[in-house]
Amino acid sequence: DVKVTQSSRYLVKRTGEKVFLECVQDMDHENMFWYRQDPGLGLRLIYFSYDVKMKEKGDIPEGYSVSREKKERFSLILESASTNQTSMYLCASSLLGGGESTGELFFGEGSRLTVL
């Protein structure tokens, strides 16, 4: 069974703290994604990566950064957390070939972050 694992299901942080959200996939997928999910807004893409050490900005990258040092691991970093970053964060991976996506994303269970 394919597996995307997010390290923390629930986190509570204070404004200004640095936050790390970790994601690991065991499917040898080239591509990994970070989304945030907010009521009424659906899923919005923060960052994605097509290869190790490679990253691309999504639709809402401000206030976030990412790291992909190994193929299986994709980390989302909030350098200085703010209250408007309270949200559900979803990691996903997919198999791509030559830059084309099949469209099937495999998601983790999500990390619910609350910033006080």
Next chain:
Amino acid sequence: GNSVTQMEGPVTLSEEAFLTINCTYTATGYPSLFWYVQYPGEGLQLLLKATKADDKGSNKGFEATYRKETTSFHLEKGSVQVSDSAVYFCALLYSSASKIIFGSGTRLSIRP
């Protein structure tokens, strides 16, 4: 630009009722279309997909037909069950950018 619009929820139905969740899209070219489902406490998972006009995707009793003339991909099920209670997301992939765009999601609740 490319976008996906789906009916707002929540949608509440009785068990064995007929379900339709509307989804329309705006896209240049010929996108692939998807329905993802998110059960309580879980991440999203692919429910069904269609990659070209007139294709019908189906899975677990759900169906959706890719209608290019109406730019729609409505999700249907003939007889819903309590276990279908979830949030459903319509999505499109435009391959020129290899990006997937999601709709806002529709929460479905089924009463026993």
